[in-house]
Amino acid sequence: MSNLHPDKGMRGGRCNVTACQQPGAWHFNKSTRAYYCENCAREINWPGGRADCMELYGVPMLCELDCSDLYRRQIAECDDELMHKVWDGTPWMIDAYTGGMARGDERYQEIVEWCRDQFGPEAWPIHGKPGDWHCGGATVHGWTWLGFATKEMMDKFAAAWPVPDEVVKL
Ligand SMILES: [Zn+2]
Numbered sequence: 001m002s003n004l005h006p007d008k009g010m011r012g013g014r015c016n017v018t019a020c021q022q023p024g025a026w027h028f029n030k031s032t033r034a035y036y037c038e039n040c041a042r043e044i045n046w047p048g049g050r051a052d053c054m055e056l057y058g059v060p061m062l063c064e065l066d067c068s069d070l071y072r073r074q075i076a077e078c079d080d081e082l083m084h085k086v087w088d089g090t091p092w093m094i095d096a097y098t099g100g101m102a103r104g105d106e107r108y109q110e111i112v113e114w115c116r117d118q119f120g121p122e123a124w125p126i127h128g129k130p131g132d133w134h135c136g137g138a139t140v141h142g143w144t145w146l147g148f149a150t151k152e153m154m155d156k157f158a159a160a161w162p163v164p165d166e167v168v169k170l
Contacts, residue, residue: 004018004021005021008021009025009032009034009035009036010025010034010035011025011026011028011035011066012024012025012026012035012088012091013025013035015035015036015037015040016029016032016034016035016036016040017036017037017040020036020037020039020040022037022039023037024037024038024076024077025037026038026065026066026067026072026076026091027040027041027063027064027065027066028063028064028065028066029041029044029062029063030053030057030059030062030063030064031056031062035066036063038076040063041063041065044062044063045060045061045062045063049062066091067091067092067093068091068092068093068094068151068154070093070094070095070145071087071091071092071093071147074093074145075087075088075091075093076091082126085125085126086125086126086134086136087125087134087145087147088125089123089125089130089131089134089147089149090123090131090132090133090134090147090148090149091147092147092148092149092150092151092153092154093145093146093147093148093154094145094146094154094157094158095143095144095145096111096143096144096145096146096157096161097142097143097161097163097164097167098111098139098142098143098144099142105142108139108144111135111146111161112135114160114161115133115135115146115157118153118156118157119131119132119133119148119153120132122134122135132148132149132150132153133146133147133148133149133153134146134147135147142167
């Protein structure tokens with residue numbers, strides 16, 4: 001028997017392919033219901049299998065990334081352990097318009113309170129405090145990273161807090 005990591009096939013854990021088991025398994029496989037690394041996901045998504053997958057699941061790719069675009073761009077491929085520690089539990093991240101230039105802004109406070117109301121206490125991953133949402137420590141020109149545990153939560157947030165019309169994203 002080969003060595004199996006305890007987090008093999010788990011979300012954000014090790015790749016489910018026994019011979020691989022690389023960290024960073026963020027691609028969910030609809031058939032095996034396990035997670036895979038990017039390279040293995042690419043092989044599983046080979047072009048020849050896409051017609052079958054379309055027939056079975058209504059989408060061409062058997063393995064799909066289980067996090068937001070922002071997470072994929074900024075965190076999934078990054079080697080910074082601290083960044084992973086902060087965001088891996090809430091990989092449905094968006095760049096939210098929190099207003100003003102500082103954390104003291106009214107919209108910022110309202111957003112934080114709304115999230116607490118909806119999703120419970122904020123996660124504080126660095127201090128080992130669990131939770132389903134997390135607000136980034138930096139606000140840049142009124143934009144702050146907000147992460148959620150699920151896509152549904154992220155979509156709910158985006159619907160409740162649309163970017164105001166007068167705000168032009170830089
Ligand atoms: Zn792999």
